[in-house]
Amino acid sequence: MLSMSIIAWIIIGGLAGWIGSKVMGTDAQQGILLNIVVGIVGGLIGGWLFSLFGVDVESGGWLFSFVTCLAGACLLLFFVKLVTGRSRV
Structure with a gap:
């Protein structure tokens, strides 16, 4: 049961990170792994x-x-954009 919750968090985190990167305009700089990390964090x-x-x-x-x-x-x-000073591309 624990593995299903971890898999669910990865899926939800990945989707949230991907949509969040689309909303914030950083999708071109991120891959799927970074989207998952951003979503989980x-x-x-x-x-x-x-x-x-x-x-x-x-x-x-x-x-x-x-x-x-x-x-x-x-x-x-x-x-992250505020600290790094990256603007929309």
């Missing part, structure tokens, strides 16, 4: 931020998990 960031505001992240279901990963991925990519 974005999920951690989004979950942490939502929990700070009192949102129950754990019982939200798959759709809320995806939205959490997507929001965190966009936030992560925004700060």
